[in-house]
Amino acid sequence: MDGATATGVPGGQGLLALVDAALGLDGAALAQARTAVRDFLGEAALLDAAAVIGGFDGITRIADAVGIPLEPAKAQQTADFFDALEIGRFRMEKA
Amino acid sequence: MREELAKTQAQAWQRLASPGTWWTGAERIAIAAEARNARECPFCVARAAALSPLAVAGTHARLASPLADAAIEAIHRIRTDPGRLGETWFLRLREAGLGEAAYVELVSVVAVVTAVDTFRRAAGLEEPWALPAALDGSPTRHRPRGARPGLAWVATLAPEDVTPDDPDLYREHPGPRQRYGANIHRALSLVPDSMIHWWDMLEAMYQSSAQMRDFDRDYRAVTHPQIELLAARVAALNRCEY
Numbered sequence: 001m002d003g004a005t006a007t008g009v010p011g012g013q014g015l016l017a018l019v020d021a022a023l024g025l026d027g028a029a030l031a032q033a034r035t036a037v038r039d040f041l042g043e044a045a046l047l048d049a050a051a052v053i054g055g056f057d058g059i060t061r062i063a064d065a066v067g068i069p070l071e072p073a074k075a076q077q078t079a080d081f082f083d084a085l086e087i088g089r090f091r092m093e094k095a
Numbered sequence: 096m097r098e099e100l101a102k103t104q105a106q107a108w109q110r111l112a113s114p115g116t117w118w119t120g121a122e123r124i125a126i127a128a129e130a131r132n133a134r135e136c137p138f139c140v141a142r143a144a145a146l147s148p149l150a151v152a153g154t155h156a157r158l159a160s161p162l163a164d165a166a167i168e169a170i171h172r173i174r175t176d177p178g179r180l181g182e183t184w185f186l187r188l189r190e191a192g193l194g195e196a197a198y199v200e201l202v203s204v205v206a207v208v209t210a211v212d213t214f215r216r217a218a219g220l221e222e223p224w225a226l227p228a229a230l231d232g233s234p235t236r237h238r239p240r241g242a243r244p245g246l247a248w249v250a251t252l253a254p255e256d257v258t259p260d261d262p263d264l265y266r267e268h269p270g271p272r273q274r275y276g277a278n279i280h281r282a283l284s285l286v287p288d289s290m291i292h293w294w295d296m297l298e299a300m301y302q303s304s305a306q307m308r309d310f311d312r313d314y315r316a317v318t319h320p321q322i323e324l325l326a327a328r329v330a331a332l333n334r335c336e337y
Contacts, residue, residue, distance in 0.1 A: 009318075009321055009324050010321070011321060012324055015317075015321055015325055018325075019325055020328070022213060022216055023329065023333075034218075034219050041316070042316065044316035045316040045321075046219075047096050047218050047316070049217070049317050049325055050218035051100055051299075051300040051301070052300065052301055052315075052317070052322050052326055053213055054211060054212075054213040054215075055300030055301045056301070056326045056329035056330060056333075057209050057210055057213040058206035058207065058209045058213075059206065059210075059279070059297060059301075060177060060329060060330050060337070061174070061177045061202070061205060061209055061333070062203070062293070063282060064180050064335055064336075065169075065173045065177060065180055065185075065205075066199065066202060066247045066248055066249050066282045067180075067185065067247045067248035068246070068251075068279060068282040069247070069337075070278065070337055071277065071278055094178075094179050094180060
């Protein structure tokens, strides 16, 4: 597991790999990602990271299922990276 | 595992079995079981892979339960393809007979099951937790008098519209919880008990609003930047704009 490469966050690459594996179907990749996070950040960090992943896997469903909008002030504050990351395309995919 | 994390998840799990506001305990457990079953539904797999979910025809592989087809459709789509849900889809569910407040409670049950199952999978804990046995009793059928349409697809209850008949769903703002009424707090507010129970668990899994804004201290074994990196990645993979 590398450190902050590409993310600027210590352990960031490993944490991203943990998210991708936890929401995916590859059990071997998930086991590898867990081991990497545990070795680099520790067992408590693995559990707290898993908790954030689980919590947000739930809250994103709530937000999307009731059509709750982002507050106008927050939308204004985040407009630059909203555009840069092409988050608006999510809206066009709704059906 | 942090005591608060274990405790709030166990409480949320047990609450699945209790009569809710619009569903019985048996119905809530049926919703929870169906949320798990949806991941194996071939129709959902095909729709999630399609350019548009509307391009695929079929029927859900569902469990035997008294849940109506509209509820099954809601559970499966929320569990397997949440980022592409649209208001037209929601209105079709309503036309098919799924009540607005019942839908909100259904969403909360799916969210709890998803959160706990994903947590346990990510952490490498034994999975899945067995669903608890349903408890007898009747739903309370409490709809907040101050709930108003307009903010979301469903009516929501703003902090200033809470009446003495409602539970303290915003936690005495500015109180220790500081559920101050951000839009995401209001999402489940049409069913106050569902909202309270969800946030009690989420704040233990993530952070409270006060903790989130306190950058002088880390409240978890992962730092603020690490937490937000994790959260942002989950939101991106789930195509969540919020």
